[in-house]
């Protein structure tokens with residue numbers, strides 16, 4: 358079984374991840390991991406933190422001579438900002454003023470601050486926000502980069518793009534080739550495939566900057582090259598749509614997920630929604646009249662591109678803070694402000710790719726198994742043969 362865990366605080370020494378269950382013999386490129394980390398840091402609307410950090414991963418276990426060896430893969434990503442936080446984030450005792458300890462006493466509406474303080478019995482939101490922070494997703498993206506490299510061995514690719522920032526939307530479908538081109542860019546504005554729509558999105562972020570506000574949006578993750586048959590209809594927790602939804606909504610600030618064109622479908626008649634079934638007798642293969650289901654039926658991949666969308670709420674740290682209460686005095690105060698992002702939709706898309714890649718790699722290994730890549734490939738090829746003969 359493929360499983361992973363992450364640890365690490367936003368201003369702690371480093372982020373750590375372990376990934377267990379990758380078969381041996383998978384080519385692993387550290388450059389590819391670092392490229393994904395770079396992509397996660399991009400986009401117009403990011404805060405000062407992303408200028409401090411240039412994330413690079415260290416693979417400290419489970420990889421030898423650029424190949425997985427079957428044992429747990431361990432990854433470390435050091436926080437460049439740590440040097441400024443060694444005292445407030447010290448593992449050992451540190452005596453100092455509230456300011457020196459960088460206490461956060463005025464919880465931010467929308468963040469984990471207040472609920473976390475009450476739950477973990479701390480009168481300082483620093484204890485909560487350090488882990489609630491989406492900096493944790495750096496570790497997820499590193500893990501996802503390895504899942505992507507595994508899937509890549511079978512011709513499966515996972516990419517994303519931005520379809521809305523606040524009220525500005527992409528009003529046409531995107532082609533797979535456009536997503537590929539987008540992923541290769543070395544400058545990222547808002548991760549939209551359409552230059553005109555991207556400028557409208559930028560205007561929304563500009564407005565948020567001007568007014569001390571923040572803005573959310575929608576990203577779409579697409580998986581290309583999937584076989585029919587990942588996931589299963591047989592139980593609630595084997596349905597791939599449910600597993601993808603959990604993975605996407607587990608992301609910080611993501612409050613909704615859409616599988617295929619779910620929202621449009623809910624407002625339409627069935628005759629306009631289902632993807633008709635056809636058969637090409639020459640090619641001896643089934644094909645569909647459309648792909649509104651997002652490549653999933655009954656929680657099983659149906660061989661079409663898989664697409665899911667994540668709906669991000671606006672970032673909760675505002676430069677013009679909202680009303681809150683001081684946790685010590687209980688007086689009405691404005692919420693705390695700490696250097697923060699204004700819009701993060703392209704970065705969220707990259708994190709979404711990682712989450713989708715991890716879930717797909719899990720489902721793939723459940724179906725095809727194998728302790729070595731060679732064994733997984735043999736199983737996979739046997740299945741493809743079976744599907745061809747179907």
Ligand SMILES: Cc1cc2nc3c(=O)[nH]c(=O)nc-3n(C[C@H](O)[C@H](O)[C@H](O)COP(=O)(O)O)c2cc1C
Nearest residue numbers: 468469489490491609610672673674697698701704
């Ligand atoms: C890529 C990314 C970057 C984020 N950056 C910030 C940030 O700079 N400031 C902030 O307050 N929230 C940020 N968030 C959102 C918070 O982490 C999130 O709102 C918080 O943990 C509370 O969780 P919830 O919104 O899922 O309920 C970011 C989220 C993502 C996906």
